[in-house]
Amino acid sequence: MYIKSIVASIAVAQTLVSAAAKPQDYWKSFTSSTDPNNITLPKLKQLTSNDPVAECVNYETPAQFKFVASEWPTMWETATSNGMNKSAEFTALYNSIPWSSMPNIPVRKATADGGLDFTGYDQSKDPDCWWSSSTCTKPKHPSINEDIYQCPEPDTWGLTYDDGPNCSHNAFYDYLEQQKLKASMFYIGSNVINWPYGAMRGIKDGHHLADHTWSHQLMTTLTNQEVLAELYYTQKAIKMATGVTPLHWRPAFGDVDDRVRWIATQLNLTTILWNLDTDDWAAGTSETVAAVQKHYDDFIQMGSNGTFKQSGNIVLSHEINNMTMDFAIKNLPQITKSYKNVMDVATCMNISYPYQEHTVKFPSFADYVAGNKGNTVGSNSTSSSSSSSSPSGNAKSSSGSASAANQSSSTSAGFKTVPVNGLAFAAVLTFAAALL
Numbered sequence: 126m127y128i129k130s131i132v133a134s135i136a137v138a139q140t141l142v143s144a145a146a147k148p149q150d151y152w153k154s155f156t157s158s159t160d161p162n163n164i165t166l167p168k169l170k171q172l173t174s175n176d177p178v179a180e181c182v183n184y185e186t187p188a189q190f191k192f193v194a195s196e197w198p199t200m201w202e203t204a205t206s207n208g209m210n211k212s213a214e215f216t217a218l219y220n221s222i223p224w225s226s227m228p229n230i231p232v233r234k235a236t237a238d239g240g241l242d243f244t245g246y247d248q249s250k251d252p253d254c255w256w257s258s259s260t261c262t263k264p265k266h267p268s269i270n271e272d273i274y275q276c277p278e279p280d281t282w283g284l285t286y287d288d289g290p291n292c293s294h295n296a297f298y299d300y301l302e303q304q305k306l307k308a309s310m311f312y313i314g315s316n317v318i319n320w321p322y323g324a325m326r327g328i329k330d331g332h333h334l335a336d337h338t339w340s341h342q343l344m345t346t347l348t349n350q351e352v353l354a355e356l357y358y359t360q361k362a363i364k365m366a367t368g369v370t371p372l373h374w375r376p377a378f379g380d381v382d383d384r385v386r387w388i389a390t391q392l393n394l395t396t397i398l399w400n401l402d403t404d405d406w407a408a409g410t411s412e413t414v415a416a417v418q419k420h421y422d423d424f425i426q427m428g429s430n431g432t433f434k435q436s437g438n439i440v441l442s443h444e445i446n447n448m449t450m451d452f453a454i455k456n457l458p459q460i461t462k463s464y465k466n467v468m469d470v471a472t473c474m475n476i477s478y479p480y481q482e483h484t485v486k487f488p489s490f491a492d493y494v495a496g497n498k499g500n501t502v503g504s505n506s507t508s509s510s511s512s513s514s515s516p517s518g519n520a521k522s523s524s525g526s527a528s529a530a531n532q533s534s535s536t537s538a539g540f541k542t543v544p545v546n547g548l549a550f551a552a553v554l555t556f557a558a559a560l561l
């Protein structure tokens with residue numbers, strides 16, 4: 126017993142030491158039984174119906190996700206909730222970060238009505254590149270990843286949807302799949318935990334998945350610890366459901382400054398903003414439906430009037446409700462006519478590997494335009510899929526079945542090109558069994 130506990134202490138100490146040396150390696154401790162290159166979703170009504178009521182009936186969190194509530198923040202509360210600020214895992218990460226190098230920028234204050242209080246901030250000089258104040262995207266402090274806010278390629282519409290996965294997105298995702306359109310999807314951690322199959326659909330369809338925080342708050346008003354937790358637990362949730370850890374994130378309301386960017390940079394995250402905003406979420410509330418349609422009409426026109434002759438856009442739109450998704454479906458035919466290229470941000474930026482794992486490889490812009498739109502299996506898929514298959518005993522015992530492997534090839538839908546992977550298919554079987 127005594128020896129065991131010493132060994133365990135050494136192991137914990139080594140973990141802490143190695144985490145302290147390289148905070149950017151945090152994602153290596155995440156686990157997932159999902160192979161992002163080989164996903165078969167169960168035939169649940171929630172995943173096939175186009176009736177929002179049927180789609181949004183809760184389903185049991187599948188066993189293979191191993192969701193343990195005590196290991197996660199409370200849904201929709203700041204991600205330090207449920208004791209996460211004191212968990213060994215989070216404390217090790219927090220202590221590994223060289224906070225003394227962080228720019229000296231105060232936590233911002235919110236106003237009584239939920240807006241931002243700019244009192245005392247020199248908005249004309251904007252010393253902290255605070256987007257909410259100035260739409261600044263180029264950090265003014267050192268060692269911070271620069272924002273992406275437009276596709277560099279001319280005549281290109283950067284397709285982005287925030288706030289998913291929404292439980293009632295089947296018709297919308299079906300449409301994107303039929304049209305062979307890939308988008309950057311900014312997922313909220315709490316939504317991923319509630320609707321893990323929705324996130325799996327996103328990776329299955331080849332979309333570019335990114336982090337949109339755990340609880341969707343104004344990030345500059347959160348403490349360092351809270352900002353870190355909001356990003357970290359969303360990364361962990363996306364990894365658990367989809368098998369990948371994003372390298373990109375988008376702040377709710379675009380609220381980011383150099384302090385928040387610096388913390389994101391510690392997690393290897395780059396901020397993606399936008400240069401056109403549809404305001405689709407506001408339709409029917411603070412804006413009329415006609416006003417939102419007018420934004421779409423104007424942006425569509427920009428595709429043919431030379432506005433984006435030199436470089437493209439990134440358009441902010443949402444998966445937040447059926448109205449915003451209907452706007453997307455209604456307008457995409459015109460968008461794809463008016464713009465030469467419509468695609469996710471990773472592809473328009475020529476980012477082959479938008480995830481920490483390098484298991485999924487995105488096509489280059491040139492390949493995509495030439496018609497080779499599918500993602501392919503990345504360089505280290507073997508090592509990652511074996512390390513991420515936690516029920517490996519079960520998986521290995523059934524992976525020898527050739528017929529199972531053949532079936533797996535016929536179930537890989539969409540326009541992705543993926544090889545047969547017996548191990549992953551076995552994991553799918555385990556997954557299906559767990560549902561029964």
Ligand SMILES: [Zn+2]
Nearest residue numbers: 287288377378
């Ligand atoms: Zn949002």
